[in-house]
Amino acid sequence: ILMNPSTVFSLSRSESLWTTEASGPGIYQVYWFAIHLMTTGGSFLACGVIISGLYFTGYLDKVTRILGPGLLSIGLMVLVVGVVLIPITKKNRKQPVLKRPLSYYRPPQFNV
Numbered sequence: 052i053l054m055n056p057s058t059v060f061s062l063s064r065s066e067s068l069w070t071t072e073a074s075g076p077g078i079y080q081v082y083w084f085a086i087h088l089m090t091t092g093g094s095f096l097a098c099g100v101i102i103s104g105l106y107f108t109g110y111l112d113k114v115t116r117i118l119g120p121g122l123l124s125i126g127l128m129v130l131v132v133g134v135v136l137i138p139i140t141k142k143n144r145k146q147p148v149l150k151r152p153l154s155y156y157r158p159p160q161f162n163v
Contacts, residue, residue: 081144085136092130099123 079086099122106115 082137082140085133085140088129088133088136090133092126092128092133095122095126096130097126099126 099119102115102122103119105111106119
């Protein structure tokens with residue numbers, strides 16, 4: 052297969068082949084804050100479930116009485132905030148940026 056040398060040269064100079072910035076930021080770069088909130092909230096929630104389970108089995112009664120429900124509530128709250136942040140971020144990405152036209156009317160200014 053013979054290719055035109057100018058085609059090969061133009062393909063090798065294409066920026067979209069070598070950089071990912073032409074296609075936009077990745078999903079992790081856009082939703083990083085929501086992902087961190089969800090993983091943190093999920094881990095707190097899992098620890099709260101485990102500690103609450105230890106309370107109901109009778110182990111460490113004094114410690115788990117306060118720590119279990121506290122971790123459950125904090126974990127659930129942070130997890131829900133992370134889940135709600137995803138549609139908000141998605142909506143903010145889709146809104147068009149309003150740009151001022153290149154030529155627009157300016158009223159005359161008189162400096163006296």
